[in-house]
Amino acid sequence: MMRLVMSMILVQYFLFFVLNRAAMAAGEVDGFAFSGFAGAHITLDGTATITPGGLVDLTSAHERLPGHAFYPAPLRFRKSTAGAVESFSVSFVFAIHPNYRPSQGMAFFIAKSMDFSSAIDLQYYGIFNTENQGNSSNHIFAVELDTLLNSELRDIDANHVGIDINSVISNQSHTAGFYDDSTGFFNTLNLTDGEGTLAWVDYDRESARINVWMAPRSMTTRPARPLISAVYNLSSVLTEAAYLGFASGSGKDDTRHYILGWSFGMNRPAPPIDMSKLPRLPRVGPKPRSKVPEIVSPIATGAFVLAVGVTVVLLVRRHRRYAELQEDWEVEFGPHRFSYKDLYHATGGFKDKNLLGVGGFGRVYRGVLPKSHMDIAVKSVSHESKQGMKEFIAEVVSIGRLQHRNLVQLLGYCRRKRQLFLVYEYMPNGSLDKYLYHQGQDQDQDKPTLNWAQRFRIIRGIASGLLYLHEEWEKIVIHRDVKASNVLLDAEMNGRLGDFGLARLYDHGVDPQSTHVVGTIGYLAPELACTRMLTPLADVFAFGVFILEVVCGQRPLMENSAEKQLLVDWVLGHWHNGSLTQTVDVKLHGDYDVNEVCFALKLGLLCSHPFKDARPTMRQVMHYFDGDATTPDITPSHANFEMLAMMQTEGFDPYVMSYPSSITSHGTATSMLSGGR
Ligand SMILES: Nc1ncnc2c1ncn2[C@@H]1O[C@H](COP(=O)(O)OP(=O)(O)OP(=O)(O)O)[C@@H](O)[C@H]1O
Ligand SMILES: *[C@@H]1O[C@H](CO)[C@@H](O)[C@H](O)[C@H]1NC(C)=O
Ligand SMILES: *[C@@H]1O[C@H](CO)[C@@H](O)[C@H](O)[C@H]1NC(C)=O
Ligand SMILES: *[C@@H]1O[C@H](CO)[C@@H](O)[C@H](O)[C@H]1NC(C)=O
Numbered sequence: 001m002m003r004l005v006m007s008m009i010l011v012q013y014f015l016f017f018v019l020n021r022a023a024m025a026a027g028e029v030d031g032f033a034f035s036g037f038a039g040a041h042i043t044l045d046g047t048a049t050i051t052p053g054g055l056v057d058l059t060s061a062h063e064r065l066p067g068h069a070f071y072p073a074p075l076r077f078r079k080s081t082a083g084a085v086e087s088f089s090v091s092f093v094f095a096i097h098p099n100y101r102p103s104q105g106m107a108f109f110i111a112k113s114m115d116f117s118s119a120i121d122l123q124y125y126g127i128f129n130t131e132n133q134g135n136s137s138n139h140i141f142a143v144e145l146d147t148l149l150n151s152e153l154r155d156i157d158a159n160h161v162g163i164d165i166n167s168v169i170s171n172q173s174h175t176a177g178f179y180d181d182s183t184g185f186f187n188t189l190n191l192t193d194g195e196g197t198l199a200w201v202d203y204d205r206e207s208a209r210i211n212v213w214m215a216p217r218s219m220t221t222r223p224a225r226p227l228i229s230a231v232y233n234l235s236s237v238l239t240e241a242a243y244l245g246f247a248s249g250s251g252k253d254d255t256r257h258y259i260l261g262w263s264f265g266m267n268r269p270a271p272p273i274d275m276s277k278l279p280r281l282p283r284v285g286p287k288p289r290s291k292v293p294e295i296v297s298p299i300a301t302g303a304f305v306l307a308v309g310v311t312v313v314l315l316v317r318r319h320r321r322y323a324e325l326q327e328d329w330e331v332e333f334g335p336h337r338f339s340y341k342d343l344y345h346a347t348g349g350f351k352d353k354n355l356l357g358v359g360g361f362g363r364v365y366r367g368v369l370p371k372s373h374m375d376i377a378v379k380s381v382s383h384e385s386k387q388g389m390k391e392f393i394a395e396v397v398s399i400g401r402l403q404h405r406n407l408v409q410l411l412g413y414c415r416r417k418r419q420l421f422l423v424y425e426y427m428p429n430g431s432l433d434k435y436l437y438h439q440g441q442d443q444d445q446d447k448p449t450l451n452w453a454q455r456f457r458i459i460r461g462i463a464s465g466l467l468y469l470h471e472e473w474e475k476i477v478i479h480r481d482v483k484a485s486n487v488l489l490d491a492e493m494n495g496r497l498g499d500f501g502l503a504r505l506y507d508h509g510v511d512p513q514s515t516h517v518v519g520t521i522g523y524l525a526p527e528l529a530c531t532r533m534l535t536p537l538a539d540v541f542a543f544g545v546f547i548l549e550v551v552c553g554q555r556p557l558m559e560n561s562a563e564k565q566l567l568v569d570w571v572l573g574h575w576h577n578g579s580l581t582q583t584v585d586v587k588l589h590g591d592y593d594v595n596e597v598c599f600a601l602k603l604g605l606l607c608s609h610p611f612k613d614a615r616p617t618m619r620q621v622m623h624y625f626d627g628d629a630t631t632p633d634i635t636p637s638h639a640n641f642e643m644l645a646m647m648q649t650e651g652f653d654p655y656v657m658s659y660p661s662s663i664t665s666h667g668t669a670t671s672m673l674s675g676g677r
């Protein structure tokens with residue numbers, strides 16, 4: 001009897017094996033399952049490898065290169081060339097081990113080929129590039145696991161899952177997590193907690209519905225309610241034969257993106273992944289502390305030793321917890337230095353509930369100083385080397401002496417190993433960008449918006465703050481990152497410029513790997529990309545873009561009908577057509593002063609002129625505001641503006657600005673600009 005059962009199993013196994021091979025030969029595999037990848041046949045490229053322990057590691061090398069892992073053969077997603085895409089089901093287990101610097105995350109994808117040579121890294125995951133956003137010839141369906149907030153790409157937060165169809169701008173996204181079956185409540189999952197997370201992606205042919213679920217690894221059963229459920233007919237997206245895989249473009253960030261297990265089923269549920277066979281993840285974070293009882297041996301002295309041991313451990317822990325880095329040269333900066341202990345207590349131990357937001361430089365926490373009860377915002381910035389730190393701190397301290405009612409006051413700093421904390425005045429009404437745009441899908445009609453008088457006052461306030469930085473202090477300070485998200489609102493809704501001087505951190509060699517031109521896409525003055533020549537006029541350019549943003553309630557890179565367009569360009573177009581007021585934010589419902597609006601729009605265009613010499617200085621800008629000078633009568637037919645319009649419609653690609661390393665190979669941007677002179 002036993003023998004019979006055994007041989008039946010063997011026969012079944014054999015049949016399964018033969019059929020599976022035959023199917024694979026015809027490109028008609030209808031499923032697979034990997035519980036670990038040791039010895040698995042997986043096609044890898046870029047920074048992707050399989051570790052000896054059997055994990056797929058998408059970003060194993062510290063290189064600015066995307067990594068991909070593919071199922072080696074294409075799968076047939078349609079029964080016939082013209083047929084509809086079949087139902088499919090995918091499940092996988094992944095883990096992201098973060099570095100101190102936030103990374104961009106990873107993506108699961110289905111694509112027409114394994115060739116991603118034209119794709120770029122970082123927020124494009126190594127599957128898209130800046131040119132092909134929304135192009136239906138991409139034939140890419142992806143589910144992104146995004147760990148950084150890129151507001152240019154309309155991300156909702158720094159920990160979300162999104163459905164991406166032919167574009168890195170998600171069609172639908174949701175904070176990572178799951179809906180509890182018993183309570184129905186949503187529980188957030190931290191994508192970078194490093195423990196391993198389960199994810200499922202299903203597509204149903206009949207309803208054309210895509211469902212995405214997540215769950216902590218310990219849960220194993222799929223929650224009933226999907227995290228994202230969206231109807232998109234993938235028949236117009238996927239090719240008949242298509243490749244499945246994972247990608248990440250975050251090698252440079254030293255974050256690890258692991259796949260532990262993966263399964264797929266065509267017209268059937270994805271086979272289960274054997275959770276007990278999954279490879280082990282490397283440990284994240286510090287080693288667990290040694291346990292006190294190990295010290296205790298003889299019972300008689302036990303209690304005493306224990307007491308001493310506990311005291312020592314507590315002291316050591318206390319010492320470690322509050323340990324900071326202080327060097328001799330810092331003595332002179334004493335009064336501006338905060339103790340880590342105070343900041344730790346002020347922010348409740350840097351708890352997530354006190355997290356105000358995450359920016360390009362790090363996390364920002366809210367806090368209340370223990371003694372003075374003053375409200376503060378603490379920005380934690382990671383830094384690697386000590387090189388340049390002294391100069392930077394000296395600068396932080398001197399910047400701390402800058403005082404103006406339209407600047408966010410920098411109160412001081414604190415330093416620990418690999419971390420620098422900057423302490424600012426707390427701005428109760430948050431950053432301006434939140435009032436200007438409504439976030440992607442979650443259109444919330446109740447969101448507060450600003451009336452015209454408030455907007456005009458904010459623009460004027462920021463102009464006055466910038467003038468102070470450029471001309472009214474003892475040194476010239478160039479802000480370098482003027483934008484709506486760096487403008488904060490105080491209790492009286494005054495606009496206050498934040499983050500000044502921080503950009504210098506990168507210049508002082510604190511982050512030698514960074515090849516980044518500091519600044520933000522859409523706000524960078526063209527001369528910075530070619531010559532890196534930094535003058536206050538680069539701030540004027542960004543200020544011009546900022547004005548248009550506030551008046552129009554639009555991001556600097558608009559996304560109209562799947563085609564990216566510069567806000568400046570769009571406003572200019574309307575000006576040509578004599579329909580300037582049509583650019584004003586619809587959320588104002590026509591309730592504004594026409595003269596002020598036209599003045600602001602024209603000033604915005606003048607300030608964001610591509611030729612820096614055509615831009616006014618901040619002093620001139622303030623004169624215009626005060627009515628001491630009339631704005632130069634720039635008519636739409638003014639020669640410079642025609643040049644501007646021409647440059648911005650042809651070849652002058654704002655995206656290129658953020659990739660200075662690619663500029664040399666991207667002839668159009670540079671030649672266009674130099675040719676214009
Ligand atoms: N002084 C402050 N008071 C209150 N909230 C603040 C303060 N500083 C920053 N924040 C909040 O923290 C968030 C992140 O700030 P941060 O300046 O780091 O990011 P960012 O401006 O979006 O990006 P970047 O660092 O690239 O300029 C802001 O959106 C804002 O809501
Ligand atoms: C889409 O991509 C194809 C192939 O790369 C290209 O020929 C086409 O011009 C692109 N379409 C748009 C609208 O950019
Ligand atoms: C959503 O997906 C479709 C393709 O089905 C695409 O054309 C469209 O641009 C996407 N929308 C957004 C907001 O990304
Ligand atoms: C997620 O977990 C990591 C590691 O524990 C932590 O550094 C990070 O702050 C967490 N992120 C969020 C959004 O909670």
Ligand SMILES: *[C@@H]1O[C@H](CO)[C@@H](O)[C@H](O)[C@H]1NC(C)=O
Nearest residue numbers: 083084205206207208233235
């Ligand atoms: C999806 O598109 C295909 C091809 O255009 C069509 O045959 C099919 O009926 C569509 N499915 C749904 C559910 O609309």
Ligand SMILES: *[C@@H]1O[C@H](CO)[C@@H](O)[C@H](O)[C@H]1NC(C)=O
Nearest residue numbers: 570571572573574576577579
């Ligand atoms: C300006 O008018 C032209 C011609 O009527 C039109 O094609 C163009 O779209 C208009 N531009 C804007 C920004 O409305």
Ligand SMILES: CC(=O)N[C@H]1CO[C@H](CO)[C@@H](O)[C@@H]1O
Nearest residue numbers: 428429448489490491492493
């Ligand atoms: C629009 C808005 O949120 N205004 C608030 C700004 O901050 C003050 C003080 O916290 C509040 O009273 C306002 O309501």
